[in-house]
Amino acid sequence: MFVVVGNHDIGFHYSDMLEYVLMETRELDNFPRITPHLASRFEKKLSAPPVQLISIRGNHFVLINSMAMEGDGCSLCSRAVAEIDKIANILKCSRGSSLCKGADKVEHYSRPIIMQHYPLYRHSDSECTEPDAAPLPDRHLRFEERWDCLSKESTEYLVEKLLPRAALGGHTHHSCLLRHSFVPTNEHKIEFVEYTVPSFSWRNRLDPKYYLFTISPDEIKMFKCALPREATLQVTAILLCIALLLYLKYYYHCGKTYYTQRLWSDKKV
Structure with missing residues (x-):
């Protein structure tokens, strides 16, 4: 079992300005802040570092602590970025890139799958048309970066570094299937599919679901499994x-x- 940490496990990582707003509105107790103790306890008890590379039968998964992608240079964030850079170099060497630095490689290279709690950056759920997507009109509410999804900068950083073939996230409590196409340069396009997994809880939705994936180095198939209403x-x-x-x-x-x-x-x- 591999664990990906979420904001309800160790708390949010937010700016001082947002912390001040929560204090003024007396909402700080509902949205606790990450502390070194909380992050360290979760990591040690569940063997869940901020970033880790898992390889299974030629399939490579990069598990990421979404709250460590704030990009403010905190110790947790710096550690996560350093590990992502290291993993990115391993993947470069594995696919035979001329930019490879070092000798570490994975066997049977295939583009990795990103797994984290937050979804990647998007304006809203307006492009999500799944039957279990966010209801209208909530589907058109604009997402707040670093709160509802990753920031645009962190998303571009992860995509350009890791070149994923798929990304899995949650957090919104609703389902979403998006096909991304990043074009860092005119000669280079990165296309992949992002799955946002709905909540598996009757407290959050009337039709809880979980996903089962069949994954090979060349293909990903997703099956939705639902609890009764x-x-x-x-x-x-x-x-x-x-x-x-x-x-x-x-x-x-x-x-x-x-x-x-x-x-x-x-x-x-």
Whole structure:
């Protein structure tokens, strides 16, 4: 099991200005700030460093702490950037790039898959047309960088460094499937698919879902798996209670009839 940290695990990493706003609105307790203790405890207990490269059967996954992509030079962010640069160089060497520095490589190179809590930068969910996407009119609400998604700068940095073939995120509680096309230079285009996984909780949505992926070095297939709607379970529970009461009533009636017949037969004897 590999774990990717989210903001509800160790807190948000936000600017001093935003912290001041939360303090003034008395919302700071609802959005705790990352501390070295919280980040270190999560990392040690769940073996989840800010960034790690996982290779499985020729498939390469880069697991990233989204809150470490603030870009403000904090110790957590600096450590994450240094690790991403290191992983990017390993991937360059693995694909035979002339820009390779060093000898570290992965076997059977394929473009990596980014996995993190935040989605990559986007203006809003307006381009998300999945049946379980954000409802209207919330779908057109503008995202706030570093709060609802990664910043544009961090997104471009990750894409240009890692050249992903897919990206997986969550955080918004809603589903989204986007096809990205980055063009850093006129001669170079980076295309990949981003999956935003909806929340697996009835508290956040009426139809919780999780995704199952079949992944090979050349292909990615996604399958959505849904829990029943909460209303369905409630109706089912009510029907089962009614059935149980009817069964108990029938059982009690049958038992009473049996003992009555036995009592009369004993008296006749």
